[in-house]
Amino acid sequence: KQEVTQIPAALSVPEGENLVLNCSFTDSAIYNLQWFRQDPGKGLTSLLLIQSSQREQTSGRLNASLDKSSGRSTLYIAASQPGDSATYLCAVGLSFGNEKLTFGTGTRLTIIP
């Protein structure tokens, strides 16, 4: 059974700093890995999607890496801004087509102005 863990559960950093969020999964037989953002009272917004054959994806100030063999992914946020404050969720996709996502426990990020 796939289990996804995110560390830390909460993180506060001053504005402008670079930061890294961690995600680990127990079964390396994944199809893809995604990072989502969830704002309070809102739905999830996809940030980055990494296919199992890829090592990383970048979008603006965000960079996500994937190491399938070790069961780890990181989300790097450069030059953090108060607007980055949200909960970040990592999810692994387990099969092509009828994709089933298993979510991590989330990291609640607060950027201090």
Add this chain to the structure above:
Amino acid sequence: DTAVSQTPKYLVTQMGNDKSIKCEQNLGHDTMYWYKQDSKKFLKIMFSYNNKELIINETVPNRFSPKSPDKAHLNLHINSLELGDSAVYFCASRPTSGRDTQYFGPGTRLTVL
């Protein structure tokens, strides 16, 4: 131009009642999902439908019955509501083919008194 919409946004009801949550997507996707996010913010898949057919059922009690009248809709009916059903329920969709992410609705916060 809402992609995935859910109604209602909030639902407060008494234990033992029957209620429904509706989901609609205008993205032309083939696959739709229901997820439950509990009080600890842990997000877990409940059901997946592909072209109106049930694909994934994650050992959800049979008090929960999804209904897909057409490809664009996946409604969730819950019978005999229990206190433990209180959670935020998210609908999502994605195209079956291709390697796109899942698109989430804004969520329905269900409170059972």
